[in-house]
Amino acid sequence: METLLAILIDGLVYASWLFIVAAGLTLVYGVMKILNMAHGSLYAIGAYSAASLVGWYFGSGHPPWGSFALFIGGAVIAGMVTGLIIERGVLRRMYGRDEVVMILVTYGVLLILEDVTKLLWGVDAYFAYQPYGMIGRVRFSDLTFAGYDLTLIAVAGLVGFALWYALNRTRQGKLLRAVIHDREISLAMGINVTRIFIVTFIIGSALGALAGGLTAPALSVAPGIGIEIIILAFAVVVIGGLGSVGGAAIGALLVGICRALAVHTYPQFELFIIYGVMAAVLAVRPQGLFVIARARKI
Amino acid sequence: MAGRKNVRNYSPVQLATASIVCLLTAALCLGHPPSVRADEGTYKLGLVTFLSGAAAGPFGVPARNAAELIIEAINAGTLPSPYDSKGLAGMTIESTIIDEAGGGTKQVGEFRNLVQRRNVDAVIGYISSGDCLAIAPVAEELRALTIFFDCGTPRIFEDNDYKYVFRTGPTSTMDNVAAARYILELKPNLKSVSGMNQNYAWGFDSWNDFKWAMGVLKPDVDIKTEQFPKLGAGQYGSEISAVMVSRAEVIHSSFWGGDMEGLVLQGAARGLFDNSQGIFTCGETAMFRLSDQIPEGTIIGGRGPFGVFAPASPLNDWFRKSYMDRFGTPPTYPSYKMAQAILGLKAAVDKAAAAKNGKPNKEEIAAALKGLEFQAPSGVVRMSLGKGHQAVQEMVYGQFTKKNGKPEIYNVRRYPAECVNPPDGVKSEDWIKNSLKQTSCN
């Protein structure tokens, strides 16, 4: 019973984190058809910005609760700025290339950003643990969870809802969905696709950085933290169906719960679980769980 | 295909060959020319350590810092005795550093580069055990004097014999054997343990050594759960829950660097260590950086008598003070191990030079280093395993406290090398399983 509860909560916490990372990735793919490897760097930049801000904030003795607004806001802004630079500086010049080439382009950006973060922040770890302890602990019989982790579930829900609302209930969102559906027709209908691209990439980047910023308090923020995330997020996005935000949520839940199940029952399978789930899902649904229908073009 | 003839058509392969030649020349010119050793008065030293990726912050850069400090001091002759002579037998050390990133195959290529193109006289480096295993046979093939300073796997000298390869740091066997001994002295009635180690060779080896040692020293101890999260995973929520549910008295972890710090943060926030005693075999690197978060009484190790565990000596005092002055933090174990490797080389070169009364060649240096006993900031290092190629040292554990306002270690227990390392010629696994019980520590 206790194990079951642990699996459920651990799975949910992990899934929330995965979802925030994957949401930006899938949104960017949906609109721009770019599988953005530099998303990992944006995650790292978000984490670094948050960690330095928290360090500075507590170092200068301000009221502790204000740190939340500061580090979350700081991470998001850092992500937006970096996103803007990447889109205007690099991606803009590469539009129209093959999808695989675009992956390689973002890989190049990832390599550069890895060293840029190293030059800016050095190789020594940064810590931002103060906010992590502030929400306290929650006890379920013998299990203790950090309040911060549980809050993350709510934050993920909020991010998901905000995305859903923006995409389905606002004019901008509808324009965005039109571009997701058919870029050429949208262009012909007078939608400013360039602007949509910029906005999408900035939102996607901000989400990646937000994920990094939110995780920073539980981590030692050091070089390389963004690399592991990429493949994980890719898997989630592919499982859910590329470009589908709802799919990313389901994919994250599936991976999160399966992983928690493995850790609590057969820990030796933990390493395979993500690829196992991905292979299984693709074997049944070759294009992921939620896929946008496409006509066969002859 | 008929249309081809009237197209301007010089073969791509021709051009490709031409461009290969150009590139090659460019590569040779851009890199350092393969000069013959120009200066007899210098000793070229290749340093290899992680400068990028997750191991750079906790290991690679502290090791590089120590190398900088020690090499400058050797060249200036400002080290305390017995290293107060200038240079390596009078030769000035000239060092080149490269990044260890990229994996075994890449490192084999870079090693060949260092030895054959850059003409280094010796290579000191390698943190990853995989890299050490890959480099050792190549070093032997190229007859290049090579000193591993940090990698932990005992397999290197247990599976093969080498002439030119040395390791001045102890193996990982003693970390975990001593961990088992320490925990049993602390809790003689121990009933259960759980393990949380990284999902790769280091984690498996560490956990196996610990588990085997436990199995021999106190067979009725129950292993509750063995968790192996991915290297660099960052999030350990599920694993922490699993260990909590297991309710083991002791949690063993060989996590290092950022992963270890993340585990400490997440575990401490959830009260993982309130009911379980944590033992971190590589905890020493986090001692000062995370002093607010490490729970009171956590057992931490530093992979040997390094860092806070180093015994007081003029050499150690000099090292701690100079390192602190220059880099603003106390030196941790990777710094000690790098310093130790360079000093080992110096001791060997000086010894070989004294015997010969001139500049020694690499065979003479290797012969001098074999079985050598030398002083390091961490105390005495004896090259007594692996036919004189592998160092042993004492192993130290202690508990963390910040009761007096600053991070300190209490309850320190020092284990002589013989009681936590196998004798020469015996494999660690066999030794732990067959004769650990009979080995006494007093």
Next chain:
Amino acid sequence: MGSDRTPIFLCAALLLLLVVGLFIPNWLVFLFTISMAKGLVVLGLILLMRTGLVSFGQGLYYCLGGYIVGISGQHWGITDVALVFLLVVLAATLLSSILGLLLCRYREIFFAMLTMAFSMILYGILVKSEKLGSTDGFIIAQATLFGWQPEVEASGTWIFALAVIITLVALLVMHLYFRSPMGFGGEAIRENEIRVEYLGVSPRRLIYIKYVVAAVLAAFGGAITAVAAGHVDPEMAFWATSGEFVFIALLGGTLHVAAPLVGAFLIEIIRTIALDLAPYTWQMILGGSLLLIIFFLPKGLWSLLPKRREEEGL
């Protein structure tokens, strides 16, 4: 075909390389050997890329090849290169003909991700195999050829010679294949799969065959790398390794069979120089050159050469 002088030039260039190999320093020989090994993997990859499929999991067979060499030397006592390479081909064919059945149904990014998943599953298995040294890998026994054991010092050179010969054969075969109807079938599938079906050709069958061929080439590359480096570890199956192959393929371009070799050599050189000149910022140099190449040479290095009409027509 009469005007096709490529095979002659291929022979000449590689034989020249063989001769040059006797006179250049050992570290450069090693660099050449590794470049050829990687070039072979990428040769298989461009076969798939000409069909419009990108595999992010060629590391699977690269690693398989390496481990077969390692295991047969260390655990079965087989060190004879001819026999070992035969085993490598068999293993790669077997595995790829099973996985190919599933994979030939997938296209685009899904093909890429699924191939990567399989490669990462092998990685996971090897990490868990403590008998095989887990992530540390293990050292490979010295290779022999028909009972002849070369001197340790000379091993670099004869492995290089071996690599040259294998590469030459592979290049010639692939060159002929690219120009066969089946070879052109790949481009047809990339352009429009449904029309290919209407013409009565099964795209799945074609892709299946190409996948198996690519797998065998990748396994050869892995086997050569293993023999040359003397060590194998699971990193060979890691996604970053497969990613590097795609990187090389794009660098060289898919227009010519020799392109992967040039691309692989160029990458090794760029990386060596970058590591040398800037040990702290080499990734930035690597990433920057990648972007520049993609931006200025969209079809790879080969687009530097004068265009040919037949290729433009495709």
